[in-house]
Amino acid sequence: CRVFELGNADGHWFVTMELATGGSLRDMLRDGTKATARPLPDRLRDIRELSAGLAAMHAVAITHRDVTPQNVLRMADGRLVLTDFGLAIESGDQTTVHGGTPAYLPPEAARGERSDLRSDVFQLGMIMHEVMTGVRATWSPDGARLMLIEPATGAAAVEDELFRLITDCLN
Helix, strand or coil, rough: EEEEEEEEEEEEEEECCCCCCEEEEHHHHCCHHHHHHCCCHHHHHHHHHHHHHHHHHHHCCCCCCCCCHHEEECCCCCCCCEEECCEEEEECCCCCCCCCCCHCCCCCHCCCCCCHHHHHHHHHHHHHHHHHHHHHHHCCCCCEEEEECCCCCCCHHHHHHHHHHHHHHHC
């Protein structure tokens, strides 16, 4: 998101950013059938915009560490922006303390290890899965693997390729 000002007033820090009037990606995903009923090009555009935002952050060595649908807002013009940088770190930061949303926590964070750019890629894969299937990927009862919803037999080639990309993000 575009930040206009970072300031301090009476000892309280504040950030002003562009107004997001379209709700969060979480709002749209709350109803899985509504999410998957969206045309494939719209869902792919959302994934592309989120990926581009992460790529821009990663290009300047920033790891977000809380890439979740709640932190992706839709602007009035329909584009998506990533917000809530409260857990973000710079490359080389040795911080291992994690916060954020447990359902999107990458494996290294769950093990108490340091996050890096791969942590954001994992969370992107979680969101991509949810955007494409309407269902959040969950861990198996033994915690050994993620249970994913694969594309239906006969799905468009782009959906098959995207599922391979999602799987790569989550490994």
